[in-house]
Amino acid sequence: MIKVTVWNEFRHEKKDEEVIAVYPDGIHKCIAGFLENEKGISVKTATLDEPEHGLTGEVLENTDVLIWWGHMCHAEVSDEIAEKVYNRVLRGMGFIALHSAHFAKPFIKLMGTSCSLKWREGDFERLWVISPNHPIAEGIGEYVELENEEMYGERFDIPAPDEQVFISWFKGGEVFRSGCCWNRGLGKVFYFRPGHETNPSYHVPQIQRIITNAVKWAAPNQIIDEILCPNAKPSPEEKRA
Amino acid sequence: MIKVTVWNEFRHEKKDEEVIAVYPDGIHKCIAGFLENEKGISVKTATLDEPEHGLTGEVLENTDVLIWWGHMCHAEVSDEIAEKVYNRVLRGMGFIALHSAHFAKPFIKLMGTSCSLKWREGDFERLWVISPNHPIAEGIGEYVELENEEMYGERFDIPAPDEQVFISWFKGGEVFRSGCCWNRGLGKVFYFRPGHETNPSYHVPQIQRIITNAVKWAAPNQIIDEILCPNAKPSPEEKRA
Amino acid sequence: MIKVTVWNEFRHEKKDEEVIAVYPDGIHKCIAGFLENEKGISVKTATLDEPEHGLTGEVLENTDVLIWWGHMCHAEVSDEIAEKVYNRVLRGMGFIALHSAHFAKPFIKLMGTSCSLKWREGDFERLWVISPNHPIAEGIGEYVELENEEMYGERFDIPAPDEQVFISWFKGGEVFRSGCCWNRGLGKVFYFRPGHETNPSYHVPQIQRIITNAVKWAAPNQIIDEILCPNAKPSPEEKRA
Amino acid sequence: MIKVTVWNEFRHEKKDEEVIAVYPDGIHKCIAGFLENEKGISVKTATLDEPEHGLTGEVLENTDVLIWWGHMCHAEVSDEIAEKVYNRVLRGMGFIALHSAHFAKPFIKLMGTSCSLKWREGDFERLWVISPNHPIAEGIGEYVELENEEMYGERFDIPAPDEQVFISWFKGGEVFRSGCCWNRGLGKVFYFRPGHETNPSYHVPQIQRIITNAVKWAAPNQIIDEILCPNAKPSPEEKRA
Numbered sequence: 001m002i003k004v005t006v007w008n009e010f011r012h013e014k015k016d017e018e019v020i021a022v023y024p025d026g027i028h029k030c031i032a033g034f035l036e037n038e039k040g041i042s043v044k045t046a047t048l049d050e051p052e053h054g055l056t057g058e059v060l061e062n063t064d065v066l067i068w069w070g071h072m073c074h075a076e077v078s079d080e081i082a083e084k085v086y087n088r089v090l091r092g093m094g095f096i097a098l099h100s101a102h103f104a105k106p107f108i109k110l111m112g113t114s115c116s117l118k119w120r121e122g123d124f125e126r127l128w129v130i131s132p133n134h135p136i137a138e139g140i141g142e143y144v145e146l147e148n149e150e151m152y153g154e155r156f157d158i159p160a161p162d163e164q165v166f167i168s169w170f171k172g173g174e175v176f177r178s179g180c181c182w183n184r185g186l187g188k189v190f191y192f193r194p195g196h197e198t199n200p201s202y203h204v205p206q207i208q209r210i211i212t213n214a215v216k217w218a219a220p221n222q223i224i225d226e227i228l229c230p231n232a233k234p235s236p237e238e239k240r241a
Numbered sequence: 242m243i244k245v246t247v248w249n250e251f252r253h254e255k256k257d258e259e260v261i262a263v264y265p266d267g268i269h270k271c272i273a274g275f276l277e278n279e280k281g282i283s284v285k286t287a288t289l290d291e292p293e294h295g296l297t298g299e300v301l302e303n304t305d306v307l308i309w310w311g312h313m314c315h316a317e318v319s320d321e322i323a324e325k326v327y328n329r330v331l332r333g334m335g336f337i338a339l340h341s342a343h344f345a346k347p348f349i350k351l352m353g354t355s356c357s358l359k360w361r362e363g364d365f366e367r368l369w370v371i372s373p374n375h376p377i378a379e380g381i382g383e384y385v386e387l388e389n390e391e392m393y394g395e396r397f398d399i400p401a402p403d404e405q406v407f408i409s410w411f412k413g414g415e416v417f418r419s420g421c422c423w424n425r426g427l428g429k430v431f432y433f434r435p436g437h438e439t440n441p442s443y444h445v446p447q448i449q450r451i452i453t454n455a456v457k458w459a460a461p462n463q464i465i466d467e468i469l470c471p472n473a474k475p476s477p478e479e480k481r482a
Numbered sequence: 483m484i485k486v487t488v489w490n491e492f493r494h495e496k497k498d499e500e501v502i503a504v505y506p507d508g509i510h511k512c513i514a515g516f517l518e519n520e521k522g523i524s525v526k527t528a529t530l531d532e533p534e535h536g537l538t539g540e541v542l543e544n545t546d547v548l549i550w551w552g553h554m555c556h557a558e559v560s561d562e563i564a565e566k567v568y569n570r571v572l573r574g575m576g577f578i579a580l581h582s583a584h585f586a587k588p589f590i591k592l593m594g595t596s597c598s599l600k601w602r603e604g605d606f607e608r609l610w611v612i613s614p615n616h617p618i619a620e621g622i623g624e625y626v627e628l629e630n631e632e633m634y635g636e637r638f639d640i641p642a643p644d645e646q647v648f649i650s651w652f653k654g655g656e657v658f659r660s661g662c663c664w665n666r667g668l669g670k671v672f673y674f675r676p677g678h679e680t681n682p683s684y685h686v687p688q689i690q691r692i693i694t695n696a697v698k699w700a701a702p703n704q705i706i707d708e709i710l711c712p713n714a715k716p717s718p719e720e721k722r723a
Numbered sequence: 724m725i726k727v728t729v730w731n732e733f734r735h736e737k738k739d740e741e742v743i744a745v746y747p748d749g750i751h752k753c754i755a756g757f758l759e760n761e762k763g764i765s766v767k768t769a770t771l772d773e774p775e776h777g778l779t780g781e782v783l784e785n786t787d788v789l790i791w792w793g794h795m796c797h798a799e800v801s802d803e804i805a806e807k808v809y810n811r812v813l814r815g816m817g818f819i820a821l822h823s824a825h826f827a828k829p830f831i832k833l834m835g836t837s838c839s840l841k842w843r844e845g846d847f848e849r850l851w852v853i854s855p856n857h858p859i860a861e862g863i864g865e866y867v868e869l870e871n872e873e874m875y876g877e878r879f880d881i882p883a884p885d886e887q888v889f890i891s892w893f894k895g896g897e898v899f900r901s902g903c904c905w906n907r908g909l910g911k912v913f914y915f916r917p918g919h920e921t922n923p924s925y926h927v928p929q930i931q932r933i934i935t936n937a938v939k940w941a942a943p944n945q946i947i948d949e950i951l952c953p954n955a956k957p958s959p960e961e962k963r964a
Binding site (some may be wrong): 608610611612613614624635636637642645646649650651652655656657659723 | 762849851852853854855864876877883886887890891892893896898900948963
């Protein structure tokens with residue numbers, strides 16, 4: 001059983017009518033909803049305004065894969081919680097950063113770059129599959145089309161991905177590395193571009209399939225308690241001479 | 242002095258009026274022309290219909306970087322010459338494959354994949370710079386626009402590039418990894434997408450700058466005579482125990 | 483069910499007493515033996531001296547993952563069969579090249595390099611796990627030790643691996659990238675270093691675990707019938723303007 | 724002219740006789756010394772105990788490549804200065820982390836991992852060249868041997884390097900990715916393993932050559948003033964429809 005926690009800033013959905021119309025229970029509930037239908041996955045949610053942002057030590061220690069959606073309030077996430085998330089990724093937890101989470105504290109900390117990009121609301125997006133044999137692209141076909149999304153354009157200031165799964169085309173003239181995999185410590189990290197709060201992308205079956213695939217890909221084979229930097233003895237003499 | 246040989250199939254330019262209008266002396270002469278203006282580069286040309294396709298042992302042994310343009314007649318390139326080119330790349334020679342050379346024998350041999358793609362004549366292309374600190378992108382700015390080019394679209398069946406310099410946007414809805422670097426043996430390989438025979442892309446200053454940058458990047462620090470697979474003695478005992 | 487074919491040159495084991503003592507039924511039978519014990523894997527074998535080297539069209543079309551061991555007789559493998567294997571990898575089949583298969587025709591064709599290296603019989607090898615979160619390293623711990631193996635040393639002339647799972651240490655003073663992953667077309671390729679014919683490495687439980695893990699990792703999510711290079715229509719007008 | 728600043732913790736060399744014997748003027752002066760002999764490079768030094776650790780805004784803004792040696796006192800480097808260094812790397816400055824700088828604040832921040840490893844004082848090291856065509860390996864031959872060095876062993880918890888230049892062999896049984904390149908933002912980052920304070924590695928001509936090569940490789944083609952995340956207008960209509 002893969003234990004997933006879906007974290008959401010959950011502010012837009014409390015006050016912005018346009019967003020409430022699309023995600024009445026919050027983006028986290030929408031994502032948790034389709035993941036719960038999947039065999040082998042159990043799901044919880046956590047949000048910014050809960051104590052410790054809903055990410056207590058106990059919650060984190062019971063999370064195999066953390067999904068993160070944030071936008072306006074990255075700065076309100078405490079450095080301490082961001083550090084705990086970061087540390088758990090290095091120890092093995094999977095981490096899936098969605099859309100504007102490119103600027104989330106734990107994501108930037110894992111990347112070591114500014115993660116800046118170009119942006120514009122309201123465009124047509126086509127996500128092309130670049131690595132059709134990648135587990136995250138399984139069952140997707142050649143591309144996904146989203147009629148209305150926020151544009152994110154290159155240059156996206158990230159480290160070269162270990163694996164490039166999707167590259168997006170936008171009507172307005174931009175391209176974007178929209179599905180990127182990295183290893184950090186023992187953890188697997190996936191950045192997935194779509195999901196502006198006023199667009200119903202997380203209701204699209206192909207997008208749901210990609211996020212579900214990503215959860216399975218990011219699930220750890222081990223999460224260790226501590227990262228050590230040990231003084232090591234040499235190999236026994238008889239193995240060397 | 243970097244010794245460059247520009248190889249061209251040189252068939253379109255002998256019989257197709259539309260191509261002759263754009264490249265009256267052949268694509269190779271156009272490319273050789275702007276490279277010759279560059280300090281530190283000396284240029285020769287070679288074409289398919291010359292003996293040994295112009296790539297005699299002597300020519301190859303005096304080539305640091307080989308630029309290759311081919312389209313209709315890949316199959317007419319002899320396996321022996323393709324093998325010689327391939328072998329010299331592994332020994333250190335730089336290799337720049339232009340446009341439809343994605344299907345050239347030496348390129349496919351270096352890649353180990355089919356190098357297939359989608360295509361369509363007549364589109365608008367914008368090449369976005371993905372790696373602005375790469376030597377091949379020096380002086381290019383954010384992107385290059387080409388008013389009229391053949392479209393090449395993903396999925397491009399290549400090994401994941403060691404470095405991704407450009408990704409193209411096409412008006413018709415496609416993206417393409419249009420500037421890709423690989424190391425093969427001691428040689429550096431660059432694939433660069435633009436250059437359909439009926440479009441004047443090699444007359445565009447930014448494109449000329451990119452090809453010139455690529456020549457400098459691909460220039461070898463050594464070309465060896467032979468690739469060995471030696472039986473090796475162990476390190477002396479005193480260094481081990 | 484993952485359909486595995488284990489291919490072996492199977493010449494050493496017919497005439498060399500020292501090899502027969504280690505692999506009385508051939509290396510292929512040893513490998514098939516431990517794979518057969520694994521749930522979800524079905525195994526066949528094929529050898530050089532069978533008609534079409536045991537790799538008829540029917541056999542290949544029923545193979546999800548091909549394991550290859552060859553040494554003395556790479557040149558006796560027909561170009562036609564090598565080409566068929568290569569082509570099926572690009573269409574999705576997994577390919578695991580063992581030990582001296584670094585010089586096997588299909589492997590060299592997939593790499594696009596010489597695959598040369600240094601070598602010496604009789605050494606102590608320790609394979610360090612570099613990517614502990616990789617599925618191929620699952621359950622292996624920090625390293626594997628092999629008391630007696632042929633040494634393979636750098637520089638190994640391969641393209642930079644997409645994923646580096648193991649790096650070996652040899653008593654005599656060498657290092658080697660001994661577990662390397664690449665994607666080629668839709669196929670996954672794994673090179674794994676150990677397995678000299680006079681050393682019992684394929685009897686070692688950790689080595690068996692690694693090869694079993696590699697089979698699962700290399701199993702395709704799809705194998706296509708044909709690789710196309712299609713002329714593509716532009717996206718409909720209403721999605722672009 | 725490449726403007727290099729060599730930063731050193733410079734504490735060992737003030738109090739430890741064994742270190743003073745090897746680097747009487749400090750490690751920074753030794754490195755600055757051999758770099759100053761190189762045409763096209765100008766060198767300054769900076770140390771921990773200077774105001775702002777010698778890395779004032781003016782110094783940083785006049786540094787193209789920053790070399791960093793630190794060991795005992797990583798925690799004494801102020802977060803503010805570490806952040807300024809990190810930010811300037813993203814804007815284009817080259818960064819070379821030496822030996823125990825694997826734990827330096829700016830390096831960890833650029834990597835996004837723990838950078839932990841195994842260690843042991845007193846071993847024989849052989850650094851094998853893995854990428855002989857890389858500019859940093861130019862003129863080095865097959866390997867470098869260091870009679871006495873601190874051992875650093877895998878697993879080294881770093882992101883997969885963009886380019887792997889060296890892998891080390893240690894007598895005691897370990898391997899280590901000892902020369903690693905990454906791009907971060909517009910900056911180039913090189914980690915180079917040797918250089919324990921009691922061992923004379925920076926006096927070794929091959930090591931000096933490698934560091935000199937690395938300075939040239941890491942020199943930026945541009946350093947920008949600010950990293951933006953701009954709202955972007957769509958491409959003009961006539962380029963799209």
